[in-house]
Amino acid sequence: MPVPIRRLVVALTVCCALLGGATACGSGSRATKDTAAVAAAAATPSSSSTVEKQKLSKTRFVANAGLAAGATYQWIVKPWKAGKFKKGAKGRKLALVKAALAGTFAYNRLKAAKRNAEGDPTLSKALAPLSAGIDSLKNLPSKLRKGDSTDETAGSFDDIINKVKEAGKSAGAPVTDKVPSSSQLAKG
Secondary structure: OOOOHHHHHHHHHHHHHHHHHHHHHOOOOHHHHHHHHHHHHHHOOOOOOHHHHHHHHHHHHHHHHHHHHHHHHHHHHHHHHHOOOOOOOOOHHHHHHHHHHHHHHHHHHHHHHHHHHOOOHHHHHHHHHHHHHHHHOOOHHHHHHHOOOHHHHHHHHHHHHHHHHHHHHHOOOOOOOOOOOHHHHHHO
């Protein structure tokens, strides 16, 4: 939990007064070291409780899984259903490049969501069976970029995303699609 700014200002003022008084009155460096240690301890933030960590992990899971789902739907599933990946389709190359980029982004976000789920016991149990499926997505973006077996690849992404959504819903963390911005997609 963050410390209010007033409390930090008061602690810093008291520490400075103690430090100034110790250096003015004392001749040894022992007093200076002690007050410096007290000042450092006062400025150190406290750690979060287990309940707060679980809430944050669930929130992060929802955010990461939502971004993966949004990218998958927008740049892989939607063009796939529209037939943009078929040979001879207009704009096929661009659609495949975008799909490969979205696939890499989705894989990255799903890995992050899997790490986030480990902080919550319910989510961890719900997502455990999907671990192998998420790991299997690693090489699929390169297949999309090359145009190899696009129907199978797009279907794999769609299937895993839907399973992750179901797992989140069953664990009390419903995932909604959030289409990432171009800059988020480029960063991975």
